[in-house]
Amino acid sequence: MVTETFRRTVIGNWGDEGARWLDTLPTRVEAVAARWELGVGPPYPLRFNWVAPVRRAGGEAAVLKLGLPSAGHISAERAALTRFAGRGAVRLLAHDDADGALLLERVVPGTSLRTLVPHDDEAATARFVDVARRLHRPLAVPDAALEPVEAHADDLAAHLARHPDDRLVATALGVHRELCASATARVVLHGDLHHDNILTGTREPWLAIDPHGRTGDPASEAGAFLYNPDPWVRDDALTRLAPARVEQIADGLTLPYDRVLAWGFVLCVLSWVWHVEERPDYRGRELDVARLLRPKLP
DSSP, X not given: OOOHHHHHHHHHHHHHHHHHHHHHHHHHHHHHHHHTTEEEOOOOOOSXXXXXXXXXXXXXXXXXXXXXXXXXXXXXXXXXXHHHTTXXXXXXXXXXXXXXXXXXXXXXXXXXXXXXXXXXXXXXXXXXXXXXXXXXXXXXXXXXXXXXXXXXXXXXXXXXXXXXXXHHHHHHHHHXXXXXXXXXXXXXXXXXXXXXXXXXXXXXXXXXXXXXXXXEOGGGGGHHHHTOSSTTSOOHHHHTTHHHHHHHHHHHTTXXXXXXXXXXXXXXXXXXXXXXXXXXXXXXXXXXXXXXXXGGOO
16 A cells, blocks of 8 residues: 555655554545445555545546645645636545545546647647636635745745855745735636646546645746656756747736746746755756746846
8 A cells, every 4th residue: 555665755754744644544545435435446656645546336436535634735635626616627526634535536538738748739738728727716715725826935035045145046036026026816726737737538628636726826827837747857858848838828828928937937946946955966857947937037
């Protein structure tokens, strides 16, 4: 049920609490499966959460997902999916906050958007635009489970405190503050909407999975898409696609080009910051895209 790689990742992120959660995971899965009357298959490749295909009592295919309840990512996903209500995203079929469990619609056939890259990147970006347009809706009432994009400033500032001469991150922090101060709209965001999180479906042609659950400027949704797929692979051809993606996303979502570009720059830098704190030698494609976009900032 738990591979050594999965164990290392969980403990590396959550320490002793993660180790204790792993020890209780088989019992949790068994209890949730019994309560929801599920037949559980072998888990998918695991990273931060335990995820497996399941069958409901009536034969319906679904997906069971469990994560460390106190980490907050399961509650954020639940909150986002509740608001998306199946429009552009998988449906939330059941949830248990105490066990950190979600029962999700299984997307069939489930081919990811990465199959269109790089030979038809314009078509891939068009699918992203269609899904993002369906997901985004105004946030009428604040929800503590959904992190605001304004909070990303903390991670950029923390990096600068450790590396005060990092001018790229200093620029990103300044641009981030300007973008947050000038935002005129706030929507529920997926927060990690990229090629591997957009799958072919039958209920809708393309459906989003695995939302991080954020709130903020709709232009910020483009960030992760610009440096995916496979952001850890430095590929000049993929990097050069970023400006065209920015233009197509801005046009498709009727957003200012400068805002999409600026958010893309900020979130590329932020992704690099998150990775480099764990691996100081990390030089993924996010950094290449950020450097390409930086001279184009207004």
